[in-house]
Amino acid sequence: MTSSDKPENASDTTATPAEHTGVAARDWATASADPQYRAAVVDLLGALAYGELAAFERLAEDAKLAPTLADKAELAKMASAEFHHFERLRDRLAEIGEEPTRAMQPFVGAYDGFHKQTAPSDWLEGLVKAYVGDSIASDFYREVAARLDSDSRDLVLAVLDDTGHGGFAVEKVRAAIDADPRVGGRLALWARRLMGEALSQSQRVVADRDALSTMLVGGVADGFDLAEVGKMFSRITEAHTKRMAALGLAA
Amino acid sequence: MTSSDKPENASDTTATPAEHTGVAARDWATASADPQYRAAVVDLLGALAYGELAAFERLAEDAKLAPTLADKAELAKMASAEFHHFERLRDRLAEIGEEPTRAMQPFVGAYDGFHKQTAPSDWLEGLVKAYVGDSIASDFYREVAARLDSDSRDLVLAVLDDTGHGGFAVEKVRAAIDADPRVGGRLALWARRLMGEALSQSQRVVADRDALSTMLVGGVADGFDLAEVGKMFSRITEAHTKRMAALGLAA
Structure with a gap:
């Protein structure tokens, strides 16, 4: 269960989607022997x-905007x-012998750019941003997790499992719209702008x-080609x- | 051990300081029967x-100023x-049937005033503030804890026990002074200003x-008179x- 003697890419097209195949069927010790896979996971953990x-x-x-x-x-x-998620990801980087700061550095520009472009001007915008950010992050974590070695997958799912504070934001935003539909x-509009900025910064990172x-795009993790990336973004x-x-906002 | 039939203030002068006497020898259920003691503890928990x-x-x-x-x-x-300390204190307020927001509200002005007057202009000022704030808070918690009923004392000491992140600040500030003694x-000067503002806001709260x-000043908690408060501040x-x-700063 923890290792695979099959040559890489051997199970591309015949695999049942529900089963872990290729890299996903290996543990970190086995999968990370491939330096390109290792670099990709270090990038991913640094970005997260x-x-x-x-x-x-x-x-x-x-939180300062809170009424x-x-x-x-x-909000605090x-x-x-989020800070505790950061700790787990940082500790994992250290555990696999990577300097966490060096792994994070390449992604500072994209995140800081995103946040700079999307500073909420009031409490409701802040809530929508928290909810949208939390939800998109969860979706992305879940998509990517399925394509990682078993150890990296467990970590990403554990961090994901602890999110979902969005309910609070949903309740507040709904009440505000009920009180004043305008x-x-x-x-x-704000939610559209958030999504647009998130996509544009993601593209920058991918480039x-x-x-x-x-x-x-499937060069290392099996069964994940360019079309599949497009589908993931969709x-x-x-x-x-x-x-x-569902929140009462036409997106 | 958990209750005392002695009349209040009976053991003022003869008590050994190392022993818990008066209110300090009672638990919350017993001590809080006195409405004035109860109000004082609610104030204290709200302020903390x-x-x-x-x-x-x-x-x-x-944390934004971090190099x-x-x-x-x-710093995060x-x-x-600090947030987890907040949670414990807030949960305790709810547990004793108080609305945490109402208990905290009277102290918002003093804290916000303090922080507004002492916004650090750079990273080192932020570190000194974090260290000074953490240390003064610990000292105050420890002083007050000894004068509370056993249940409130346990909570305050538990929250205190979890602080002490000051070592990080000390190390960074020392290195900066070594590199440039000016x-x-x-x-x-900055540390003096922090202490001055803290004392001035404390006076506002006391008033x-x-x-x-x-x-x-000893009206409810035994063995704690005006002179003793002066000594505590000293x-x-x-x-x-x-x-x-010790940090290389003449205070």
Whole structure:
């Protein structure tokens, strides 16, 4: 169960999607023997780690916009949860012998750019951003996890499992739209802008990081080709659209 | 051990300091039957809880000034620890049937005033503030804990036990002074200003909150008179001065 003697790419087209095949059937010790796979996972963990640290910072900042102490505490709780995700990802990088700071550095520009372009101007925009960010991150973690070696997958799923504070944001945003339906139009535009910025920064990362992109387009992780990446982005965008509609926002 | 049939204030002068006497020898259920003691503890928990939430917010804000990702992560860790203290204090307020927000509200002005007056202008000022704030808070918690009923004391000591991230700040500040001794003069002034603002805001709280002040000057908690409060402030200020000297700052 923990190793595979099959040559790489041997099971591309015949595999049942529900089964772990290729890299996904190996553990880290086996999979990381391939230096390109190793570099891709280091990139991925570095990107996720800095994403969590940046999210911590922005949520803590947005907590200042909270209208009540209870709301402030709720956003601080989300921020603190992001920090603990960061710790797990950073510790994992250290465990596999990588300098966490060096692994995160390449992704600082993209995340900081995203947050700079999407600083919420009020509490509701902050909530929508927290909810959208949390949801897209969960979707992405889940998609990528299935394509990782078993040890990296367990970590990514564990970090994912601990998210989902979005319910609080949903409740508050719904109540605000009920109270004043015009708020919905403004927040719908805002959610579109968030998604647009997220996609544009993701493209920047994909263009800059060879190992990571190669993994995503199937050069290393089996059964994950360019068409599949396109489909993944479609699925994430669709899920976003559905969530926004459920929230009362036309996305 | 958990209750006392002695009349209040019976053991004022003869008690051995090492033993818990008066309120300190009772548990919450017994001690809180006195409505004034109860009000004082609710004030204290409310003040500590908002202090932790405000500290979380400011540390997260100051993390932006960090020169490296590792430094940023270290300050984010301190912020996250403060948030978890907040959670324990807030949960305790709820447990004893108090609305946490209402208990915290009276102290918002003092803390926000303190932080507004002491926004660090650079990373080193932020570190000194984190260290000074953490240390003074620990000293105060320890002083007050000895005068509380056993249940409140256990909580305050548990929250205290989890602090002490100051070592990181000490190391960084020392290195900066070693590299450029003039930095020491500027930071010494800064530390004085922090202490001055902290004392001035504490006085404001003492003046505004009857139940809390009465407890501190011995009206409810036994063996704690006005002279003793003066001594407590002296001890905290002295400890601060020693810490600053150890840090290479003339306080």
